Amino acid sequence: xxxxxxxxxxxxxxxxxxxxxxxxxxxxxxxxxxxxxxxxxxxxxxxxxxxxxxxxxxxxxxxxxxxxxxxxxxxxxxxxxxxxxxxxxxxxxxxxxxxxxxxxxxxxxxxxxxx
Amino acid sequence: xxxxxxxxxxxxxxxxxxxxxxxxxxxxxxxxxxxxxxxxxxxxxxxxxxxxxxxxxxxxxxxxxxxxxxxxxxxxxxxxxxxxxxxxxxxxxxxxxxxxxxxxxxxxxxx
Numbered sequence: 001x002x003x004x005x006x007x008x009x010x011x012x013x014x015x016x017x018x019x020x021x022x023x024x025x026x027x028x029x030x031x032x033x034x035x036x037x038x039x040x041x042x043x044x045x046x047x048x049x050x051x052x053x054x055x056x057x058x059x060x061x062x063x064x065x066x067x068x069x070x071x072x073x074x075x076x077x078x079x080x081x082x083x084x085x086x087x088x089x090x091x092x093x094x095x096x097x098x099x100x101x102x103x104x105x106x107x108x109x110x111x112x113x114x115x
Numbered sequence: 116x117x118x119x120x121x122x123x124x125x126x127x128x129x130x131x132x133x134x135x136x137x138x139x140x141x142x143x144x145x146x147x148x149x150x151x152x153x154x155x156x157x158x159x160x161x162x163x164x165x166x167x168x169x170x171x172x173x174x175x176x177x178x179x180x181x182x183x184x185x186x187x188x189x190x191x192x193x194x195x196x197x198x199x200x201x202x203x204x205x206x207x208x209x210x211x212x213x214x215x216x217x218x219x220x221x222x223x224x225x226x
Contacts, residue, residue, distance in 0.1 A: 002157075033213065042119070042203050042216030043158070056213060090157055104214075106157040 002105035021076045025093030032074040037088040117141040119217035126223045133191040137204030144206040
């Protein structure tokens with residue numbers, strides 16, 4: 001089991017609403033990456049935060065935004081929710097952004113259902 | 116763009132070997148990974164291989180890389196029911212690039 005925690009574990013929202021998902025990184029890790037895993041698909045990179053700044057972004061619209069705090073925990077915010085946003089959202093922490101992926105630890109994920 | 120392909124399902128008998136295959140398109144892939152995902156859980160890194168290697172063994176796991184054909188495989192020896200899960204192949208370039216995952220192979224182990 002990794003030291004990465006995510007909350008909440010499950011969430012149900014309706015179309016048009018906004019949601020905030022939270023991730024606490026492993027102790028000593030300053031980099032957090034967020035991934036979206038739709039049902040039956042592999043995870044897709046949303047963005048990465050390093051030392052409180054966005055440090056790379058995947059092919060996701062601006063209504064997906066994030067924050068990283070001084071303690072390196074992170075939030076993923078999604079505005080104007082759409083049905084296709086229903087997915088498992090995974091965060092992963094690592095000591096450095098360019099580090100070998102062996103040291104990137106994934107949390108258990110937040111399962112979001114949009115009705 | 117980069118693409119990673121895997122077969123979707125594999126079924127094996129307990130005690131047999133499992134071989135999960137993956138192909139990728141990015142010739143500049145430097146790191147290649149295998150992750151395991153059990154129901155309701157996040158991703159667990161199983162093993163990895165650098166692109167300058169062609170084989171890596173770690174207990175029951177053997178990874179083979181054919182860089183010319185951009186083909187990666189994961190062999191699980193003496194497969195157990197606890198190995199039932201979804202296995203993801205992933206790749207990344209060197210530097211600050213994110214992981215690119217395949218869609219996963221669902222391994223079912225029959226007792």
